[in-house]
Amino acid sequence: MRFDFSRFLLQVEHRLRRFRGLSLACRLLCYGSIACVAVTLGLRWLAPNLAHELALLALLIPFSLAAAAFLLGWSKPPDLPHLLLQLDDQLDSGARISSLYEVRTRGQASIFREQLETLVEAISADWKRGITLSSRTFGFLSAGIAGVLVACAILLFPIAATSEQPAQSEASTRQTPMSSTIERAQDNAHTTSDESPAPLELSEEAILSQQDATEELTQTRPNDELSLDSILDDLSTLSRSQTQVDARPTSEELIDLAEAQEQARQALSEMLKDLQERMQNNPRPLTQQEAQALQHQAAQTGNPEIEEQIDDLVDEPNPDQIGEKLQDLMARLDPDSAETETSPESSGENGDGSRQDTPQSTEISGDEEAGQRFLERAAKQLEEQANAETEQDGNSHQQPSRQDEEDSQETSEDGSTDVRMARDHDDLSQTGGEEGNAGYSDDDPAPGEVGFIREEAPSTIGAEGEFINEFVTKGVPVEIASSDAQGDTHIIDFERMESILHERGLPEEALDSVRRYFELITQPGGGS
Amino acid sequence: MISEQDFQTAATTFERLRLAIAEVIVGHEEIVRFALISLLCKGNILFEGVPGLGKTLLVRTLASALGLKFSRIQFTPDLMPADIVGTDIITEESGHRQFSFAAGPVFGNVILADEVNRATPKTQSALLEAMEERTVTVGAKTYALEEPYIVLATQNPIEMEGTYPLPEAQIDRFLLKAEVTFPTLDNLVQITERNTEGIGIQLPEATATASDILTARQIVRAIPIAAALREYIGRLVLATHPESEYSPAQIKEYVEYGGSPRAAIALVMGAKAHAFLTGEINVRRDDIEAVFKAALTHRLVLNFRGEAEGVSPNALLDEVWNKTATN
Numbered sequence: 001m002r003f004d005f006s007r008f009l010l011q012v013e014h015r016l017r018r019f020r021g022l023s024l025a026c027r028l029l030c031y032g033s034i035a036c037v038a039v040t041l042g043l044r045w046l047a048p049n050l051a052h053e054l055a056l057l058a059l060l061i062p063f064s065l066a067a068a069a070f071l072l073g074w075s076k077p078p079d080l081p082h083l084l085l086q087l088d089d090q091l092d093s094g095a096r097i098s099s100l101y102e103v104r105t106r107g108q109a110s111i112f113r114e115q116l117e118t119l120v121e122a123i124s125a126d127w128k129r130g131i132t133l134s135s136r137t138f139g140f141l142s143a144g145i146a147g148v149l150v151a152c153a154i155l156l157f158p159i160a161a162t163s164e165q166p167a168q169s170e171a172s173t174r175q176t177p178m179s180s181t182i183e184r185a186q187d188n189a190h191t192t193s194d195e196s197p198a199p200l201e202l203s204e205e206a207i208l209s210q211q212d213a214t215e216e217l218t219q220t221r222p223n224d225e226l227s228l229d230s231i232l233d234d235l236s237t238l239s240r241s242q243t244q245v246d247a248r249p250t251s252e253e254l255i256d257l258a259e260a261q262e263q264a265r266q267a268l269s270e271m272l273k274d275l276q277e278r279m280q281n282n283p284r285p286l287t288q289q290e291a292q293a294l295q296h297q298a299a300q301t302g303n304p305e306i307e308e309q310i311d312d313l314v315d316e317p318n319p320d321q322i323g324e325k326l327q328d329l330m331a332r333l334d335p336d337s338a339e340t341e342t343s344p345e346s347s348g349e350n351g352d353g354s355r356q357d358t359p360q361s362t363e364i365s366g367d368e369e370a371g372q373r374f375l376e377r378a379a380k381q382l383e384e385q386a387n388a389e390t391e392q393d394g395n396s397h398q399q400p401s402r403q404d405e406e407d408s409q410e411t412s413e414d415g416s417t418d419v420r421m422a423r424d425h426d427d428l429s430q431t432g433g434e435e436g437n438a439g440y441s442d443d444d445p446a447p448g449e450v451g452f453i454r455e456e457a458p459s460t461i462g463a464e465g466e467f468i469n470e471f472v473t474k475g476v477p478v479e480i481a482s483s484d485a486q487g488d489t490h491i492i493d494f495e496r497m498e499s500i501l502h503e504r505g506l507p508e509e510a511l512d513s514v515r516r517y518f519e520l521i522t523q524p525g526g527g528s
Numbered sequence: 529m530i531s532e533q534d535f536q537t538a539a540t541t542f543e544r545l546r547l548a549i550a551e552v553i554v555g556h557e558e559i560v561r562f563a564l565i566s567l568l569c570k571g572n573i574l575f576e577g578v579p580g581l582g583k584t585l586l587v588r589t590l591a592s593a594l595g596l597k598f599s600r601i602q603f604t605p606d607l608m609p610a611d612i613v614g615t616d617i618i619t620e621e622s623g624h625r626q627f628s629f630a631a632g633p634v635f636g637n638v639i640l641a642d643e644v645n646r647a648t649p650k651t652q653s654a655l656l657e658a659m660e661e662r663t664v665t666v667g668a669k670t671y672a673l674e675e676p677y678i679v680l681a682t683q684n685p686i687e688m689e690g691t692y693p694l695p696e697a698q699i700d701r702f703l704l705k706a707e708v709t710f711p712t713l714d715n716l717v718q719i720t721e722r723n724t725e726g727i728g729i730q731l732p733e734a735t736a737t738a739s740d741i742l743t744a745r746q747i748v749r750a751i752p753i754a755a756a757l758r759e760y761i762g763r764l765v766l767a768t769h770p771e772s773e774y775s776p777a778q779i780k781e782y783v784e785y786g787g788s789p790r791a792a793i794a795l796v797m798g799a800k801a802h803a804f805l806t807g808e809i810n811v812r813r814d815d816i817e818a819v820f821k822a823a824l825t826h827r828l829v830l831n832f833r834g835e836a837e838g839v840s841p842n843a844l845l846d847e848v849w850n851k852t853a854t855n
Contacts, residue, residue: 081755081759082756085754085756085757085854086854089813089854094808094810094812094814095754095757098755098756098757099752099754099810099811100752100810101754102752102753102755103752110530110752111531111532111535111809112750112752112809112810113752115809116752116810119809
């Protein structure tokens with residue numbers, strides 16, 4: 001069979017076109033994949049919420065470029081003379097193919113044509129190895145595929161991450177007040193746990209249960225039905241569920257939970273005690289801040305009955321009823337204290353400064369005793385003064401002023417004054433005035449205190465500071481006129497003023513006038 | 529139309545010719561091949577080398593082997609153009625005096641222009657017409673030279689005293705330039721042996737006729753060369769020009785003028801003849817490479833810097849060859 005050089009040329013041309021298209025396609029696949037990676041990175045960081053179907057379109061960049069390049073490489077007709085010479089060089093055929101092409105093109109009929117056709121026919125059996133894809137093309141192909149895989153990984157990674165936590169994603173996309181409230185409640189719960197001496201460690205099961213509770217809360221109520229009450233209910237429900245969840249796991253966690261609840265009960269008890277003292281001084285309904293603080297603290301105890309009682313207390317508008325309920329609550333929280341309260345003879349025995357052993361009635365009686373003791377001492381001083389007056393004629397008017405000077409000197413002399421105040425304070429504690437060690441000090445703040453301003457009374461307020469200190473109960477705040485108030489701007493009530501006036505020897509009529517003045521200004525609408 | 533028989537006959541003839549020359553000339557195979565290439569390409573060749581290397585013997589051997597009319601012209605400084613081409617002289621025949629043309633040594637088939645650069649340029653240029661047009665014009669009459677015609681010139685290196693450099697127009701008319709180098713030790717021993725023993729050197733008998741040479745020339749011209757290789761040759765020649773986009777940096781730096789179109793023709797024809805002499809039926813890249821330097825080395829005109837720095841044209845051509853891609 002005669003060698004068909006034309007067919008041979010056609011095969012060579014097609015192979016060259018195909019390979020040229022592939023070479024160009026691989027090159028552009030590589031460059032396109034780089035662009036694809038850049039685009040996917042840009043989409044991930046600049047438009048993370050873009051639907052991944054749209055993002056996947058970026059993968060079309062390298063493939064579309066490669067397809068276009070292949071078509072371009074295929075469509076361009078090859079330069080056959082150079083192609084054949086290149087093929088000759090690859091096959092080391094001594095330019096016979098290209099020479100034969102030249103002879104045939106010129107239409108020369110010579111001996112060389114026949115000889116060349118014979119030689120080219122022998123070469124053509126292995127001509128395909130003369131046109132191959134270069135290693136560079138394979139390099140571009142590998143790089144392009146790697147780039148596309150990287151782009152796929154970049155695109156699929158956030159999708160996989162979101163599919164792992166669908167519930168969290170849905171909840172986060174909603175961003176409702178309910179969810180934010182619950183998150184805050186969870187944060188508070190965790191914060192409370194952290195404040196406890198032995199922090200609670202939630203097991204994985206507990207966390208899942210808590211997440212279920214959160215999801216249940218977020219799904220059971222539409223957003224438009226949210227209100228403050230519902231949020232508070234959810235808070236308490238969440239706290240309850242968390243308490244139940246926390247109570248589930250191991251014995252160590254149970255012990256920790258019990259300790260945390262006990263501390264919450266103690267903190268609630270102290271809050272109630274402080275509140276009772278304030279209510280005794282100034283009967284009034286509970287403020288909203290106090291009510292929320294109590295409810296929150298009650299929720300930490302994990303006792304539904306206490307929570308119900310706190311709710312009743314909060315809802316009670318009558319100050320008298322509030323006092324009674326406070327008493328009941330304290331009795332429930334601290335039975336020992338209730339016993340102490342019911343047995344007056346035991347009050348004098350419990351002077352060790354323990355807060356639980358110092359009922360409010362004992363404090364009041366302690367105040368009265370301190371006042372009586374102060375009056376006795378004042379009378380004694382007056383008697384000594386009268387004796388001095390009898391010994392020194394004409395000096396009766398100067399003696400009080402001298403006494404003032406001595407007082408002022410004593411006040412200015414820190415050491416002597418402080419010692420006497422401390423001694424007086426110790427006296428108060430020993431006689432039942434244990435308020436000074438009630439547990440509220442700067443170094444040891446009571447847990448769970450919310451909404452109460454605790455300020456130590458200044459040690460000296462003018463010349464009468466020591467008298468005020470005699471009547472200031474430790475732990476009971478002194479009302480301050482303003483936040484930037486200095487020590488000389490304190491507002492005092494009639495009881496404190498009465499002590500000062502007694503010390504000054506004010507006549508009883510004038511004292512009555514002062515009392516009426518204070519009663520007048522402390523009535524509702526009277527100012528003060 | 530050339531038949532395969534013609535091709536085989538011509539190939540055999542030139543192989544015999546080469547062997548006949550090789551019996552006289554020791555070594556210098558490349559020089560002999562260049563001489564045959566020039567003969568096949570209807571060209572002229574310039575041999576360059578110091579005296580005593582066998583240049584003249586080579587030419588005489590070739591002429592003897594070809595069985596053609598041989599003429600030798602020894603160029604000297606006082607040689608005149610008429611001494612080469614001939615002149616009209618007054619002759620008396622039957623009582624009548626008339627001018628008749630006395631042909632010079634240029635009229636022959638194989639012309640040896642020995643030490644051509646020792647004559648003045650004016651005398652040198654007397655060969656121009658004979659070398660290119662194969663004609664000689666004396667007075668108002670032009671005489672055609674008989675084919676096959678070939679001028680084989682030798683020249684001493686230009687650095688030697690009493691030499692005149694060939695004009696560019698003339699040197700371009702040489703198809704190839706071959707440098708005759710000193711023989712190797714073995715060759716030198718053989719040379720002394722052949723010249724000092726026996727009957728000495730005997731020029732070979734004629735092994736080819738003028739008809740054989742003319743037939744071989746037709747066959748060589750018919751040898752196909754790919755168009756891509758023609759383009760390649762064109763790029764090679766253009767690369768010798770400093771202003772060309774194909775030329776390497778050294779060409780731009782040291783060359784004043786590059787190869788002429790005659791150089792491209794010399795490359796194509798030389799490659800064809802080389803393919804023929806090696807038994808190939810088409811021109812290959814190797815054939816081009818074989819005649820590349822010989823066809824271009826004498827056509828490069830160095831600039832002042834190249835001359836001053838003693839740059840070798842062959843080194844520049846190596847750069848051109850290495851920097852010019854096939855495709």
